Amino acid sequence: MSGTDTDVTALKQRLEQERRNRALAAVRAGAIWVLLPTVLAAVYLTFIASPQFKSVAIVTVGSGSESSSNSRPDPVRDALTLRDLMGSADMLAHLDANAGFSQHYTSADVDWMSRLSASAGSETRLASYQKNVELYVDERSGNVHITVIAFDPDAAPRLANALIDRTRELVAGLDNDRRSQALDAAAAEVDRARTALPAPVASDSVPDFEGRVAEESYRLAVRALADARRQDLAQQRRLDVLAAPSAPDQPAGPLKLRAVFTTGALALFLYLIVSLLLASVRDHARM
Numbered sequence: 001m002s003g004t005d006t007d008v009t010a011l012k013q014r015l016e017q018e019r020r021n022r023a024l025a026a027v028r029a030g031a032i033w034v035l036l037p038t039v040l041a042a043v044y045l046t047f048i049a050s051p052q053f054k055s056v057a058i059v060t061v062g063s064g065s066e067s068s069s070n071s072r073p074d075p076v077r078d079a080l081t082l083r084d085l086m087g088s089a090d091m092l093a094h095l096d097a098n099a100g101f102s103q104h105y106t107s108a109d110v111d112w113m114s115r116l117s118a119s120a121g122s123e124t125r126l127a128s129y130q131k132n133v134e135l136y137v138d139e140r141s142g143n144v145h146i147t148v149i150a151f152d153p154d155a156a157p158r159l160a161n162a163l164i165d166r167t168r169e170l171v172a173g174l175d176n177d178r179r180s181q182a183l184d185a186a187a188a189e190v191d192r193a194r195t196a197l198p199a200p201v202a203s204d205s206v207p208d209f210e211g212r213v214a215e216e217s218y219r220l221a222v223r224a225l226a227d228a229r230r231q232d233l234a235q236q237r238r239l240d241v242l243a244a245p246s247a248p249d250q251p252a253g254p255l256k257l258r259a260v261f262t263t264g265a266l267a268l269f270l271y272l273i274v275s276l277l278l279a280s281v282r283d284h285a286r287m
Contacts, residue, residue: 026275033271038264045259050111051251055156057146058243059164061171063236075142078237082144083135085170086163089122092129099162105132110151133163143242153248160245168239189224 061078085091095101102125105116116128134147146163150156196214 029275030271033274034264034267037267038260041263042256042260044113045254045256048111048113049254049256050109050114050151052149052151052253053153053156053248054252055148055150055160055245055248056243057160057164057241057245058143059146059167060141060143060240060242062238062240076137076139079137079139079142079144081174082167082171082239083137086144086146086167087130087133087135089126091163091166092126094166095129095159095162096125098166099159101129101159101162104150104152104155104159107151114151146245148245149253157245157247164239164241164245171237171239174237 059082061075061082092101096103102116102120105114105128106118106120107115110116116125120128132149134145134149136145136147137143138145146160148156148160148163150159196217
């Protein structure tokens with residue numbers, strides 16, 4: 001065998017060895033970038049993650065009279081207002097003070113990744129609240145679907161009921177000031193018209209013009225007061241619970257298989273991107 005053939009054979013062997021080394025390096029990197037995060041996610045979800053329980057309820061805004069309940073100007077707007085009330089920082093503050101809402105999520109019984117820090121600020125607590133209280137508005141019916149996620153089967157419906165009770169109080173107080181002012185104005189007009197009525201006269205006497213005007217004004221004022229009361233009743237709002245908070249009897253999450261698959265897919269995606277970037281850098285350096 002000539003020296004040239006020997007050199008060619010050695011070169012082929014060296015290239016083959018380099019290819020094998022790159023393949024082994026890729027396998028090792030893949031194990032670190034893809035397999036390790038996937039295994040860690042599987043271990044966490046199987047042995048560490050706290051079970052999650054969901055309580056679901058459906059509510060809507062009803063009016064004060066059945067005759068007007070189907071003629072609300074915009075039920076979707078009422079539902080959106082309801083959603084904003086339930087998802088607000090004021091609602092969280094009330095639930096923290098009266099139902100221990102955030103305290104449930106800061107409990108030591110909750111796993112360290114899902115647990116809310118006891119020293120979390122107001123923005124972090126609100127974000128956690130809005131994550132664990134899902135509010136969906138059905139624009140076809142004007143209903144609001146409430147889903148409370150908790151780490152205890154008894155806590156989920158308890159917190160959902162506390163949320164609904166507070167919302168009921170807030171809905172009952174909507175527009176109270178405006179309606180009270182309208183009723184007070186109508187009642188004041190009746191009092192003024194009554195004061196202007198002429199003194200009683202003999203039955204055979206004919207009331208003068210001013211007396212007839214005063215009596216007509218009084219009748220109109222009384223009618224206006226009755227209309228104001230009917231309108232006030234029609235405009236009174238209440239919270240109707242279409243489906244009471246459910247009591248979960250088994251965990252709804254975490255979804256272990258999907259979470260592990262998602263972790264592995266994301267790790268693989270990142271690994272491929274990094275590998276392509278490094279390969280591009282190496283090719284550029286060789287030029």
